[in-house]
Amino acid sequence: MNKLLEVFRNSSLDDYAKLINESIVKREILVLIGKCSVDYTGRGESRLTDGDRVLIIKSDGSVQIHRPEGYKPVNWQPQTSVIEARVVDNKLVLTAIRDKPREILNVVFNEIYLLIRGRLTDNGEFVMYLNESDIRDLIYVNPWLIEDGLHIIGKEKDLGVGAVDLIGVDNKGKAVLIEVKRITASREAALQLYKYVEKYAKLTGAQPRGILVAPSFTTQALDTLKRLNLEYRELDLKKLWLLKKRNMGGKCGLDQLL
Amino acid sequence: MNKLLEVFRNSSLDDYAKLINESIVKREILVLIGKCSVDYTGRGESRLTDGDRVLIIKSDGSVQIHRPEGYKPVNWQPQTSVIEARVVDNKLVLTAIRDKPREILNVVFNEIYLLIRGRLTDNGEFVMYLNESDIRDLIYVNPWLIEDGLHIIGKEKDLGVGAVDLIGVDNKGKAVLIEVKRITASREAALQLYKYVEKYAKLTGAQPRGILVAPSFTTQALDTLKRLNLEYRELDLKKLWLLKKRNMGGKCGLDQLL
DNA sequence: TATTATATCTCGGGT
DNA sequence: ACCCGAGGTATAATA
Numbered sequence: 001m002n003k004l005l006e007v008f009r010n011s012s013l014d015d016y017a018k019l020i021n022e023s024i025v026k027r028e029i030l031v032l033i034g035k036c037s038v039d040y041t042g043r044g045e046s047r048l049t050d051g052d053r054v055l056i057i058k059s060d061g062s063v064q065i066h067r068p069e070g071y072k073p074v075n076w077q078p079q080t081s082v083i084e085a086r087v088v089d090n091k092l093v094l095t096a097i098r099d100k101p102r103e104i105l106n107v108v109f110n111e112i113y114l115l116i117r118g119r120l121t122d123n124g125e126f127v128m129y130l131n132e133s134d135i136r137d138l139i140y141v142n143p144w145l146i147e148d149g150l151h152i153i154g155k156e157k158d159l160g161v162g163a164v165d166l167i168g169v170d171n172k173g174k175a176v177l178i179e180v181k182r183i184t185a186s187r188e189a190a191l192q193l194y195k196y197v198e199k200y201a202k203l204t205g206a207q208p209r210g211i212l213v214a215p216s217f218t219t220q221a222l223d224t225l226k227r228l229n230l231e232y233r234e235l236d237l238k239k240l241w242l243l244k245k246r247n248m249g250g251k252c253g254l255d256q257l258l
Numbered sequence: 259m260n261k262l263l264e265v266f267r268n269s270s271l272d273d274y275a276k277l278i279n280e281s282i283v284k285r286e287i288l289v290l291i292g293k294c295s296v297d298y299t300g301r302g303e304s305r306l307t308d309g310d311r312v313l314i315i316k317s318d319g320s321v322q323i324h325r326p327e328g329y330k331p332v333n334w335q336p337q338t339s340v341i342e343a344r345v346v347d348n349k350l351v352l353t354a355i356r357d358k359p360r361e362i363l364n365v366v367f368n369e370i371y372l373l374i375r376g377r378l379t380d381n382g383e384f385v386m387y388l389n390e391s392d393i394r395d396l397i398y399v400n401p402w403l404i405e406d407g408l409h410i411i412g413k414e415k416d417l418g419v420g421a422v423d424l425i426g427v428d429n430k431g432k433a434v435l436i437e438v439k440r441i442t443a444s445r446e447a448a449l450q451l452y453k454y455v456e457k458y459a460k461l462t463g464a465q466p467r468g469i470l471v472a473p474s475f476t477t478q479a480l481d482t483l484k485r486l487n488l489e490y491r492e493l494d495l496k497k498l499w500l501l502k503k504r505n506m507g508g509k510c511g512l513d514q515l516l
Numbered sequence: 517t518a519t520t521a522t523a524t525c526t527c528g529g530g531t
Numbered sequence: 532a533c534c535c536g537a538g539g540t541a542t543a544a545t546a
Contacts, residue, residue, distance in 0.1 A: 004310075004371055005267075005291060005371050005372050007265055007267075007372070009263075009265075029312065029326050031289060031291075031312065031374075033263060033289075033374070033378070037382065040539070041539095042539060043440075043441070043539040043540095044386060044387060044388045044389060044440075044538095044539045045386070045387040045388055045499075045539085046384065046385060046386045046387065046539075047383075047384070047385050048382050048383070048384045048385075049382040049383045049384075050382050051378075051379065051380030051381055051382030052262075052378035052379050052380050053378070053380060054287065054289065054314065054378070056312065056324065058324070058326055058327050058328065058329075059326050059327055060327040060328065062327070062328065062329040064329065066314065066316070067378075067380050067382075068287050068316060068317050068377075068378040068379075068380050069316050069317050069318040069320070069380075070316065070318065070320065070526095070527095071316075071320040071322065071334060071335075071336040071337070071526070071527095072526065072527080072540095074384060075539090076329060076539085077329075077539095078329040078539095078540095078541065078542090079329070101539085103539070113262055113263050113376075114263050114265065114374065116289075116291070116372065116374070118371075119326075120291070120309075120310035120311070120312070120325075120326040121309065121310050121326075122309030122310050122311060122325050122326050122327075123309055124295065124306050124307040124308055124309030124325075125305075125306070125307045126304065126305070126306045126307075126332055127304060127305050127306075128302060128303070128304045128524080129302060129303040129304065130302050130303055130524095131302060131522080131523080131524090132521090132522065132523085133522090156545095158545090158546090161445070162445075162520065162521075163520085163521085163545090182301075182302075182522090182523090182524095183301070183523090183524095183525095184533095184534090186534070186535070186536095187419070187420075187534090187535085188535085188536090191449070191453070192521095195449070218533075218534060218535085219533085219534085220534070220535085241303075298524070299524095300524060301523095301524040301525095302523090302524045303524085304524075328541095328542095329541070329542095330525095330541065330542080333524090334524080335524090336524095336525095336526065336527090359524085361524070386539080388539090389537080389538080389539085390536095390537065390538085391537090414530095416530085416531090420535065420536070421530090421535085421536085440537090440538090440539095441538090441539090441540095442518095442519090444519075444520075445519090445520085446520090446521095450536095476518075476519060476520090477518090477519090478519075478520090
């Protein structure tokens, strides 16, 4: 199994360059650890002076350069059309070019500590639960979560200024527009809902109710909602979660750890 | 120099667990390549079945799990309060826990191909050019970029509904609010500007001009601007860039490569 | 292709 | 600690 991965250290620069270029052609994964500086130009422009970093090239040509700290890479390239390694002035230079937008990443290695390359096989299935569309779907099926007597009649309805998450009719026959957020709703969310309410009123001539649904709200959001005559419902994610799990047979998580 | 990094393969599970826990205590960087499955729960919840991945733990306790493709990690933890490796049922289990928000990442390794650990030293300086604040500052100093006779009198002025990028006075003495975008301005950007214009009018009793400044505009943005009686200026980033470079002595880039 | 909205967004700066 | 807005955001969905 370990033939999967090759490890190199103390190789010559020319050998490193060759190893890298081979890996890219073979669409292997490549991890390069060493001291380097990085220049980037494209949508913006950045310079990073010498330091120890971990560089990863994946089989799709994406590149990321990680410093010893921080979740995010300091420099990167989501996908590239060209990646090339070569030796210039006794240094290993790696260039990754991307089109649309045209961007160039240039890495100069002053030292290479380690190179790992190999083919990884990953056919794993990834499932994400309880994203916004999950919540929307749950409310769609269980409108009582918002209020009794509510009938949902539409999902992701485009009003010409973007799509409102849910449209329904309350027990008095009045239209209800619902905007769903899975995290704390900010003022922006309230404004987004207002935009739909305004547009709907203009399109139909009838004033709808607007309800912002979220697990919590910033004070500014609440102010704005009040000012714009909009409603809100606090949503208990845990409750939704249980509802979802019940539908799935109760086996979708390790939340007992929480 | 290579004593910086240690490489292990074919070690026992217990040894791997020990190596990992040691690294975490010593705040080293750790790269683990192997076949694993991943469970995450916290703000959301996800499951990832078996496959080959690259796991990185950095000195700040951030964790990321990379599949062979894609720029982004499939699972991650920006920072963690606790990371622990242990052997359970003849498998290496790595748990990373984060508080606020409470989130748990659980990785079960069925095979470990390679473990690399070591201390990296990175004192490099990172500089980013031409982000939004750069553009704002350039306009601040060179208001003629927007129009002749404009005087900028404020930057990042908080109006109580967020801060407007720039405030100025035109050659007729009328207030001008400027919102800057470094990428194509969308309808949202127009609405953002409108929000400031409305608020300013309410605060002062005088109707200001509103100008959206961006390298380009979506058609919806232009529609919205027209409807809301707002203005816009197309901004040539390259021109700004040259302006900036001239100020810096002409040496801040490799854009000649573009 | 262009545009929009989401994201386990992350991250920094402000109050 | 909350809140807001930028991001080289990336990414998926949609027209």
